[in-house]
Amino acid sequence: MTRTHRILAAAALATLPLAAAAPASAAPVVNKVVVIGIDGTLYSEIQAANAPNLGRLAAEGTLARTSIAPHTTMSCVSWATALTGVWDTKHGIKDNDSTCNPTPFAQYPTVFTQLERARPSLSTMSLGTWDKIGMIARTGSPAADRVSVTQLDPSGAGVCETTADSNAAAQVVSAVTEDGPDLTFTHLDQVDIVGHTLRGIWPQAYRDAIGRVDGLVGKITRAVDERAATHTDERWTILVTTDHGHKPSGGHGGQSAYETASFVIARGPGFASGAQNNGYTLADVTPTVLDLLDVAAPGNLDGRSMLLGGSGDPAATAPNTPAVDSGITGSSSGSAQALMVNNPLCIVGSGSAGGSYGD
Numbered sequence: 001m002t003r004t005h006r007i008l009a010a011a012a013l014a015t016l017p018l019a020a021a022a023p024a025s026a027a028p029v030v031n032k033v034v035v036i037g038i039d040g041t042l043y044s045e046i047q048a049a050n051a052p053n054l055g056r057l058a059a060e061g062t063l064a065r066t067s068i069a070p071h072t073t074m075s076c077v078s079w080a081t082a083l084t085g086v087w088d089t090k091h092g093i094k095d096n097d098s099t100c101n102p103t104p105f106a107q108y109p110t111v112f113t114q115l116e117r118a119r120p121s122l123s124t125m126s127l128g129t130w131d132k133i134g135m136i137a138r139t140g141s142p143a144a145d146r147v148s149v150t151q152l153d154p155s156g157a158g159v160c161e162t163t164a165d166s167n168a169a170a171q172v173v174s175a176v177t178e179d180g181p182d183l184t185f186t187h188l189d190q191v192d193i194v195g196h197t198l199r200g201i202w203p204q205a206y207r208d209a210i211g212r213v214d215g216l217v218g219k220i221t222r223a224v225d226e227r228a229a230t231h232t233d234e235r236w237t238i239l240v241t242t243d244h245g246h247k248p249s250g251g252h253g254g255q256s257a258y259e260t261a262s263f264v265i266a267r268g269p270g271f272a273s274g275a276q277n278n279g280y281t282l283a284d285v286t287p288t289v290l291d292l293l294d295v296a297a298p299g300n301l302d303g304r305s306m307l308l309g310g311s312g313d314p315a316a317t318a319p320n321t322p323a324v325d326s327g328i329t330g331s332s333s334g335s336a337q338a339l340m341v342n343n344p345l346c347i348v349g350s351g352s353a354g355g356s357y358g359d
Contacts, residue, residue, distance in 0.1 A: 027233040031292045034224055034238050035185045035285060038213055039075055040192030041242040043263040048323035049207040051214035053221060061267025064280035065318035069260040073252045076100035076132050078243030078282060083136055084108040085286035085301035100132055102139040111286040113140030118295040127171040128187030129164040161190035169216035173223040180227060182293055188213050195246035203324040237268025237292055241282055248324045261319035270307045279314035280306045
């Protein structure tokens with residue numbers, strides 16, 4: 001069609017009666033994201049635990065099983081990577097202590113700051129267990145709209161991770177149900193704590209912790225799905241990841257396959273069901289959130305949106321981390337169980353009332 005024809009066609013359309021105009025369009029679709037960080041969790045042990053909610057998320061979405069080597073396998077280091085999109089070689093955090101501070105986030109702002117700067121109307125929340133996550137979320141200007149740390153009670157006393165995780169998950173469920181934040185990040189800690197304290201002498205305790213957290217993941221997922229069903233203009237994506245694994249004897253910080261093992265689950269409209277793409281990495285979490293919420297990613301990020309395939313090799317071999325089924329040190333499971341039950345800060349069953357989110 002020539003330019004003259006286009007002008008004549010436009011003039012003809014302009015003469016049509018108003019009644020012939022197209023009906024008003026429906027409310028625009030908006031993306032919402034929940035990121036669930038489960039500290040120190042091996043996917044091989046998720047499989048061994050037969051965790052129904054994490055298993056169903058993987059079946060309904062895309063799974064990545066990757067190694068983060070040679071990245072430092074410490075929690076602050078890895079959560080900083082997940083929340084900025086750069087590896088430790090850039091942000092410079094090397095431990096959970098002296099280098100785990102606000103300084104690196106001036107050069108590499110968190111996902112909360114990037115979203116708030118680009119789209120101030122977005123609602124962003126960090127509702128998690130560990131105080132270091134709270135520090136990261138409060139860093140930068142502007143910071144996350146809401147930051148909650150459940151590891152400490154109002155008096156400042158410590159709370160057992162099982163209770164703290166349950167409280168964090170309850171806050172996420174409430175926020176999703178009542179507010180529908182654009183980004184909600186949560187961090188659940190008990191699997192890592194059991195990895196350090198009991199995995200080496202009582203491997204089943206580590207698996208049991210995964211089962212309790214799986215119940216909390218189910219509650220969060222159920223809240224997301226129920227909200228999506230009643231708010232048809234919202235498209236919800238759930239991302240699940242971990243910061244590192246654990247040695248069979250417990251602990252991390254090194255470069256063994258068990259310590260560097262990580263995974264990502266991405267369930268949402270942009271991700272194929274039942275697929276595996278090992279190109280998704282921990283560093284891809286922030287670029288993916290930015291992509292979903294229509295904010296351009298800075299050019300200095302190491303990660304890449306998972307909607308574009310991620311930053312890793314999709315055909316990479318999954319970490320070789322067979323599930324551990326026997327004690328390492330020879331200590332009895334009874335004494336290990338008593339150690340946990342007798343801790344006055346711990347209510348072992350507090351995170352276990354979950355079930356499958358499809359029930």
